Amino acid sequence: MKKILLATVIAAMMASPALAETKYRFVIVPKAMNNPFFDVARDGCLKRAKELGNVECIYKGPIEHEPATQAQIIQDFVTQKVDGLAISVADVAAMTKSIEAASAAGIPVVTFDADAPGSKRIAYIGTNNKDFGLALGKQLLQLRPEGGKYAMISGGPGAKNLAERVDGVREALKGSKWAEVSGSPTFCNDDSALAVQQMSDLRTATPDLAAIVPIGGWPMFAPEGYKAFVNKNKKDIDAGKFTLVVADTLKMQLELLRDGYSNALTGQRPFEMGEKAMDVLLAIKKGEKVPEIIYTGLDLVTKDNVGQLLK
Numbered sequence: 001m002k003k004i005l006l007a008t009v010i011a012a013m014m015a016s017p018a019l020a021e022t023k024y025r026f027v028i029v030p031k032a033m034n035n036p037f038f039d040v041a042r043d044g045c046l047k048r049a050k051e052l053g054n055v056e057c058i059y060k061g062p063i064e065h066e067p068a069t070q071a072q073i074i075q076d077f078v079t080q081k082v083d084g085l086a087i088s089v090a091d092v093a094a095m096t097k098s099i100e101a102a103s104a105a106g107i108p109v110v111t112f113d114a115d116a117p118g119s120k121r122i123a124y125i126g127t128n129n130k131d132f133g134l135a136l137g138k139q140l141l142q143l144r145p146e147g148g149k150y151a152m153i154s155g156g157p158g159a160k161n162l163a164e165r166v167d168g169v170r171e172a173l174k175g176s177k178w179a180e181v182s183g184s185p186t187f188c189n190d191d192s193a194l195a196v197q198q199m200s201d202l203r204t205a206t207p208d209l210a211a212i213v214p215i216g217g218w219p220m221f222a223p224e225g226y227k228a229f230v231n232k233n234k235k236d237i238d239a240g241k242f243t244l245v246v247a248d249t250l251k252m253q254l255e256l257l258r259d260g261y262s263n264a265l266t267g268q269r270p271f272e273m274g275e276k277a278m279d280v281l282l283a284i285k286k287g288e289k290v291p292e293i294i295y296t297g298l299d300l301v302t303k304d305n306v307g308q309l310l311k
Contacts, residue, residue, distance in 0.1 A: 023054055024083040026281045028274060029074060030061040031090040031114065031156070032190040036221050036250055037270050038088065041112065044274025045086075055278055058082070065156050065190035067091035074098040078105050084281035086125070088113040091158035095119065108284045112273045114161035122284060125276045125294045127268045129161040132247070133168015135298055136213055139264045140173070140245045147177025148210025151202045152185035153195055155216050165215040165247070181206050185215070192222035199229050210242060217248030220256055230261045237263075249299050249309060258306045267299040267309075 028045045030038035042059040049057035060077075062069035067090040077085060078101055085102055089095040089111055096119040099109045103120040115124040140150065152169060154162045166185055173180075186202065188195035195218035203209055219226045236242035246253065249267025257265055273296055280290050301309055 023056060024285055025056050025058060026084040026278055027058040027077050027082050028277055029087045031088045032065040033061050033063050035190050037248060040270040041274040044271035045278055048275040048278040055282060065090060067094045071098045078102050078107060085109045086112050086277035089116045090156055092116045092160050110277060110280050112277050114159050123280055123290050123292050126273050126296055128295050129164035130168045133165035134172045135266045136245055136247060137169040137172025139266060140211055141176055143263055144243050149181050149206055150178050150211040151181050153198055153214040154185040154187050155190045157187050162215060169213055188218050192218050193225060195219040196222050196225040196229055213245050215247050217250060217253055220246055220253045223252055227261060249301055254306055254310050265301040269296040272296045
């Protein structure tokens with residue numbers, strides 16, 4: 001009797017699609033875990049994995065922006081034989097080798113947020129970074145057509161996505177009355193406190209600086225330091241002599257814009273990047289053909305529509 005019951009239970013378990021289905025382990029590897037932008041991508045990844053049911057989302061990367069550490073983490077996952085990797089590329093040269101090693105081990109790789117187009121990655125999910133830079137530059141031009149001196153703040157010098165944004169800003173402002181100061185862009189290596197310090201340094205070095213355009217949200221990710229910087233320059237901001245157009249639209253940034261701590265934001269969609277990374281890796285595992293480039297779009301935000309986005 002017991003044997004018959006056991007056989008019935010095993011048969012029922014085997015027939016259950018949830019149990020019979022393979023559980024895939026997909027890893028999302030950010031450039032730096034101290035960057036809240038990637039927390040949002042992680043949340044999208046976890047939500048989608050839960051919905052799919054047969055997918056586990058693992059989130060791990062270097063604490064700070066360290067390409068060598070990112071490469072080591074990926075090597076560890078290759079050794080563990082995970083089922084797929086979604087990587088935000090900190091350094092194209094280093095990551096091209098890591099992606100090759102994963103590919104050789106039969107592990108599919110997609111990139112998100114930051115790409116390594118010459119590598120063996122199967123797809124890129126994220127922003128069209130040239131368009132992102134163009135949008136930032138156009139926002140500044142719209143706010144201040146009279147021009148002036150401006151500076152940019154970037155993350156890591158080896159990140160292709162950031163270089164494309166810088167090019168986009170420059171292209172948008174070409175032929176206008178805006179002139180980039182020497183020493184721009186500065187590189188904060190995804191360090192928020194350093195990004196705020198660089199804003200102060202740029203303003204000190206060029207007292208008549210008319211705008212700062214951080215091409216990532218870094219300074220705003222240290223809200224107290226950022227607010228202190230803005231408060232110090234509030235008179236010029238209110239008089240329209242100093243303008244802040246910042247990349248990204250995380251909740252804290254939208255709140256800062258609403259409270260008058262920025263003139264405009266151009267935002268990416270990290271939550272969607274995390275979701276799509278799981279969908280694409282699962283499709284690859286099922287042998288389906290996936291698009292090589294999947295753009296997730298941009299959001300342009302000013303005080304006029306910030307309430308809508310906060311909802």
